[in-house]
Amino acid sequence: MARDLETVLLRSFVTAVRAGSISRAATALGLTQPALSQQVRKLESTVGHPLLHRSPSGVSPTRAGEELLPYAERILSLCAQALTETGRALTGHCGVGLLEDLAASQLPQTLADLARLHPGATLEVLSLSKAGMREAYDAGRVQLVLDEVPDLPGPTRWTVRRPLVWAVGQGVDVNADPLPVVLFSNVCSWRTAVLEALERADRRWHMAFESNSLVGVLAAIRAGLGVAALMPANLEPAMACHGADALPTLPDVELGLARHPRTEGDPLIDAVETALRRTI
Numbered sequence: 001m002a003r004d005l006e007t008v009l010l011r012s013f014v015t016a017v018r019a020g021s022i023s024r025a026a027t028a029l030g031l032t033q034p035a036l037s038q039q040v041r042k043l044e045s046t047v048g049h050p051l052l053h054r055s056p057s058g059v060s061p062t063r064a065g066e067e068l069l070p071y072a073e074r075i076l077s078l079c080a081q082a083l084t085e086t087g088r089a090l091t092g093h094c095g096v097g098l099l100e101d102l103a104a105s106q107l108p109q110t111l112a113d114l115a116r117l118h119p120g121a122t123l124e125v126l127s128l129s130k131a132g133m134r135e136a137y138d139a140g141r142v143q144l145v146l147d148e149v150p151d152l153p154g155p156t157r158w159t160v161r162r163p164l165v166w167a168v169g170q171g172v173d174v175n176a177d178p179l180p181v182v183l184f185s186n187v188c189s190w191r192t193a194v195l196e197a198l199e200r201a202d203r204r205w206h207m208a209f210e211s212n213s214l215v216g217v218l219a220a221i222r223a224g225l226g227v228a229a230l231m232p233a234n235l236e237p238a239m240a241c242h243g244a245d246a247l248p249t250l251p252d253v254e255l256g257l258a259r260h261p262r263t264e265g266d267p268l269i270d271a272v273e274t275a276l277r278r279t280i
Contacts, residue, residue, distance in 0.1 A: 004046075005047075005072075005075065006043075007076060008039065009040070009042055009043040009046070010043065010072040011029070011076055012025065012029065012040055013039075013040055013051060013052075013068070013072055014073055015028055015029055015036075016036065016040060016052060016059055017052075017060075017069060018232065019163065020060070020163035021059060022036055022037055022040075040052060047064065049064035050062050050065075052065055053242065055245065057245065058163070060165055060232070060240060061235075061240075062240075063240070066235070066236070066237045066240070067237070069232075069233070073106040073279060074110070074113070076278075077106070077109075077113060077275065077278060078113055080274075080278050081113060081117060081275065089118060089120060090267055090268045090271055092121055092122070092268045093121070093123075094122070094123050094143050094144065094268050095123075095124045095126060095141050095142040095143055095144070096111060096123065096124065096125050096126070096144045096145075096146070096276070097126050097128060097136060097142040097145035098125060098126070098145075099127070099146065099147045099148060099255070100127045100214050101214055101230070101233075101234055102231075102255075102280070103125060103127040104233070104234055105233035105234065107125075107276065107279055108125050110276075110278075111123050111272065111275065111276075121268050123272065124141075124142075126141075126142060130151050133147070133151075133153055134153040137153040138153070140262070143260045143263045143266075144257060144259055144260075144263075145257065145258045146255060146256075146276055146280065147255065147256070148188065148190065148253065149255065149256040150189055151188070154258035154259070154261070155258060156256040156258060157256070157258060157259050158256065158257055158277065159255065159256040160255050160256075160280055161252040161254050161255075162231060162253050163252050163253075164190075164193075164194070164250040164251065164252070164253055165229070165231075165232050165235055165241070165250065166227055166230075166241040166247050166250065167221050167228045167229070167235050167236075167241070168227050168239055168240070168241045169182075169220070169222065169225055169226055169239070170222075172226055174241065175246050177204055178204035178205050178206045179203055179204065179205040179226070179227065179247075180205070180206060180208035180225060181194075181198070181207060181227060182209045182210065182220045182226045182227065182228040183195075183207065183209075183210045183217075184210065184211065184212065185211060185212045186212050189253075190229070190253060193251045194229045194250065196251075198248060201247075201248035203247075208220070208225045208226035209225045209226060214234065217230075218234070218236070221239055222238075222239075227247065229250050231253070257277070
């Protein structure tokens with residue numbers, strides 16, 4: 001008998017990974033915790049592998065969960081787009097500014113799928129510095145910006161909170177004193193929150209490596225230089241921290257969307273904003 005991936009089960013799994021917690025995911029979906037846990041177990045039975053690591057501090061994807069996650073997100077995105085965009089032709093141009101960590105996630109694929117449905121529309125995804133993003137937004141090249149709330153170039157239209165997770169380089173001892181840490185070199189609320197979490201836990205640390213780009217941070221982790229805080233979508237299976245209790249709980253990141261005021265009522269911009277909100 002053929003096995004099917006039910007979208008309701010995929011949604012429960014994806015929401016649990018994004019929230020980093022069964023309880024938070026259940027609240028977001030309007031379910032009880034036992035009901036959501038049952039759906040995740042049913043999905044695990046379908047794929048034949050455990051999908052979540054469960055601990056007192058929350059949940060994180062297993063290797064099989066990491067492999068399934070991008071497919072699950074794309075399936076859910078395509079289902080939503082099929083329901084809303086079928087029979088409607090969109091045209092025009094939409095520039096989307098994304099935080100670099102989001103540009104490396106499932107969001108660009110979602111936008112590519114939307115562009116495929118509407119060949120008369122042109123979508124452009126940009127990941128720029130804070131100053132560069134504001135310049136592109138003010139010039140009208142970028143109509144939507146999804147970034148950390150303090151860095152948005154315009155009024156915040158809506159916000160979401162997403163967890164951070166620890167990424168651990170191969171061979172790194174998470175109980176080391178001091179703890180080797182890989183950080184983003186740009187001063188931001190993200191970096192500050194990570195250092196404050198270490199300070200609250202009385203964990204001594206030293207700077208093992210820093211970079212102003214996600215590519216540089218990931219390279220340092222792959223090289224086994226230390227630990228870093230990442231969004232779950234950018235965590236490679238080999239970097240998963242299975243001894244999470246040895247590291248302090250990380251804060252959530254507050255992301256928000258700014259939309260250029262001159263785009264109100266534009267069907268293409270409406271569709272792209274909807275796709276971003278469903279996928280993030």
